[in-house]
Amino acid sequence: MKINVIYWSGTGNTEAMANLIKVGAESAGASVMLKNVSEASLDDVSCDVLLLGCPSMGDEVLEEGEFEPFMASIEGSISGKKVALFGSYGWGDGQWMRDWDERMKNAGAILVAESLIVNEEPKGQECRDFGAKIAG
Numbered sequence: 001m002k003i004n005v006i007y008w009s010g011t012g013n014t015e016a017m018a019n020l021i022k023v024g025a026e027s028a029g030a031s032v033m034l035k036n037v038s039e040a041s042l043d044d045v046s047c048d049v050l051l052l053g054c055p056s057m058g059d060e061v062l063e064e065g066e067f068e069p070f071m072a073s074i075e076g077s078i079s080g081k082k083v084a085l086f087g088s089y090g091w092g093d094g095q096w097m098r099d100w101d102e103r104m105k106n107a108g109a110i111l112v113a114e115s116l117i118v119n120e121e122p123k124g125q126e127c128r129d130f131g132a133k134i135a136g
Contacts (some may be wrong), residue, residue: 002047003031003032004035004045004051005018005034006051006052007036008052008063008066008073009055013055013088013120014055014086014114015026015036015063017053017087017088017122018053018086019050019128020036020131022128024130024131024133025135026134026135027132040070042074045081046078049083049084053086054100056097058096059095076105078083081109083089083109083110084134085101085115086116087115088121088132089117089119097115097117
């Protein structure tokens, strides 16, 4: 199984999540490509499962400088695609993730797992388990 993990991180928490998720997915036998969104392109949507990670920003929205434009660029290409979402937050109640889930469903994506959100720094095991579950 080929899993592509594309993320944006401001403080390093979402990047840490991405790395831990990669370890978990690889431990379950998946081939995992990890990319910062600044290096990602539409071609990176070609995989068995696409994992997207972005923290909550501002008034519980996706990061607007790099991640949001990337999302807009792939939104028309993810119908029928297996997708999972993850991210960290420091305030709020996770509304950005609920909105993102809904956005992906409206674009036709198949969400293969409940989105993973963590407050501040990630706990290693829950992120590794998330990766393993998706790869399993």
